Amino acid sequence: MPALDFWYSIGSTYSYLTVMRIAEHCAAQGVDVVWRPFNVREIMIEQNNIPFAGKPVKSAYMWRDIERRAALYDLPVRVPAPYPLDNLPLANQVAVLGMAEGWGAAYTVETYRRWFQDGAPAGSEPNLSASLRAAGQDPERVIAEADSEAGVAQLAEATAAARQTGVFGAPTFVTGGELFWGDDRLDDAIAWAQHGSLRRRGR
């Protein structure tokens, strides 16, 4: 089955639009998704890439754009969501652990829902524990493990892999050696996974 890597970082705003729909959307097109959380903030700081801080006009546009696109996808949304996240690293350390243990996608969806629909920042309480419980996990056990030296190292490894792949922002889709940046490129990535071109089937 064709497949794509879904590189994301809990903390990226546009990733809300992807996280909430990618599983169903790709399944409907017969494309497998590999969820790959990493620390996008670390890479963007390295690359002097500051998307919204100190840019009020562009930031206001971003929230309106997300609001319009959420409506297109029939997703509830409350904008602006709290941004930037205080605990971006922890949110993603938990996600990396969750991917290794099989509950990472469920946790990611739960934490984004609380962040973008209820206004509770991901990576902080009460969002973090509530999302873990909703994903069937014991928050105490998970947070201790994710925030250990090993947990920190695992996120660093994931981020190194993203950097090595050429990822510079989130969300990013990688398939067949091609990189597609942005939620609005998901259908391009699916088309590429299916037949190595941007053209949709039937066009």
Place this chain on the structure above:
Amino acid sequence: MPALDFWYSIGSTYSYLTVMRIAEHCAAQGVDVVWRPFNVREIMIEQNNIPFAGKPVKSAYMWRDIERRAALYDLPVRVPAPYPLDNLPLANQVAVLGMAEGWGAAYTVETYRRWFQDGAPAGSEPNLSASLRAAGQDPERVIAEADSEAGVAQLAEATAAARQTGVFGAPTFVTGGELFWGDDRLDDAIAWAQHGSLRRRGR
């Protein structure tokens, strides 16, 4: 007839994809296009918005992304094109004059073609005079007028209007009080112009 304002700046890379197809694409959808050249560099510097300078990974992606999307639109392209342009202001002073005189769209298409297909920078010779001649104009007369105090002032007025509208990058489409940034938002803007939502007809 529904209409959209097409804010662009000769100097924007992604605008190549729009300039070469917007007239035909919007006509086919029954949407009028008002071409509005401005100085995007001035606004981006004001807003501390530096898209590609000093960002080699993101820049490499941008060129590959343009190459892939040009193939989708059946547009020839030679990437990377010379970037940034030395004479961005003059290129757009000429465009503003051309819009007032009725040959601005033709000039814009001609100069982008030479820039992105032949590797000759817009706003400089031989591109500038060749594009003006192809648009039926006398280069000597046009360049003198566009580069006069009045020509400079007219571009400044156009840029002030863009700023006032909330434009922060190019290309941008504005319709019904909504702003859409990026070539990849053209179909969203068309849908909004037609019926005030992002949904395409028939969906």
